[in-house]
Amino acid sequence: MSGGDAAIATESAVADDFAGDVVRGLSQPVKRIPSKYLYDARGSELFEAICEQPEYYPTRTELAILDDHRHAIAAAVGSRPLVLEYGSGSGIKTRLLLDALDDPVAYVPVEISASALDESVADLAVRFPDVEMLPLCADFTRPLRLPVAAREPASVLVFFPGSTLGNFATDDAVALLTVMRGEIGDAGAALVGIDLQKDRATVEAAYNDAAGVTAAFTLNLLARMNRELDADFDPARFHHRARYNALAGRIETHIVSDADQRVSVAGRRFDFGAGEGVLVEYSCKYSHQGFADMAARAGLAVTQSWTDGDERFALQLLRPRGVPA
Known part of the structure; x- marks a missing residue:
């Protein structure tokens, strides 16, 4: 099956789910x-x-955190990672991350919008010609069959920025973090953006x-x-x-x-x-301790955290619990 046919098949499945999910949801x-x-x-x-x-502070705050701490993040991740991103969107944050990382082997963006996926990958392929682009048009909340990179990565880094995890109820967020735990194995890590608790206004x-x-x-x-x-x-x-x-x-x-x-x-x-x-x-919106407790339920531990000076937002590096960093 060609890449184009795969995208069409995926979009068809998404459309079928859309009708079913809407009818079920409106029937509640x-x-x-x-x-x-x-x-x-x-x-x-x-x-x-x-x-x-x-x-809307989250995006510019997270971009600033990535820019300010990119070298520390890269050192914590290690060399030759395969970067797996859930809900890749426009890829602005991805550019900062890939530019900082030491010899990233491949980039696997998982995105439900085929048009957004095509645009971001086309741009990134030009910017990072040595990074293999392996786009996957799919719903990251469902089981994935990940492509195999031509070069063997040293580890898998799941990148989940944008506080998107906060769109899930707690049990569903734990379930997604559990999926991440499976994807990264014992040697990998997950870099997750979270919006921190602050005043209502x-x-x-x-x-x-x-x-x-x-x-x-x-x-x-x-x-x-x-x-x-x-x-x-x-x-x-x-x-x-x-x-x-x-x-x-x-x-x-x-x-x-x-x-x-x-x-x-x-x-x-x-x-x-x-x-x-x-x-x-x-x-x-999470507290640092509340997020750490939720990650622990998925078998993950927060090993490092980077935030802005006003404590509005944080990037948390997660590794499997009980596995030496």
Whole structure:
């Protein structure tokens, strides 16, 4: 099977999952849709725009951490790693990492958006001609069959920046960290970005930017369902809501109905009450100890941590528990 055919097959499977997951999610007493479906081509573009908003601190803070500590991170990882990145996106952070690492053998980006994957790999292949590019168009939350690099790596480094782990409920995050533990073996490591706990005003502003880009990103899911699932949502009758749940330590983002209404999706009818929300994303904020405790449940230990001066964000290096670093 050619690379193009593989991408088409993967995208078809994703589309089938989209319909099933949406119908199941909207059939629940508390409606919800997995956050991964926010990232179609338009959603990915809007997310890149979110990262440029003045209220959205995570991206620029993490980039600064990578830039400031890249040599220490490279020394901690060691030479000749294979870099496996979950949800590679535009690849801006990847450029900083690959540039710092000592003789990276190969780069395996796992990305659900074929267009985003193609663009980032094309750019990285030019910038890093000695690094084998092995893109994988897939959903990283599902079992993966990883490609084999031409050169034998000394270790595997899972790179999971952007605080994306915070989009998962705790048990699901532990499950994903457990998958990482399996991917890295005993010699590898995982470099994970986490958003740290801070005051409510700062957190809520990041998910309710004044320009309305985050709202457009969230509501784009309605347009995607209209286009791909033969739905008849009227986006003007819904709004974006992102609030900080202090008890759970996370932002909870909903698409909220402005009125009682009935909507058709994939041949099914769903009733929405006025003020009823569809949960589309969690964004968990961690303490250092809370994250370490969660990683321990997956058989991982935080061996090194890099943060900014204001303690807004952190990059955590994880290794298997009980295995010498």
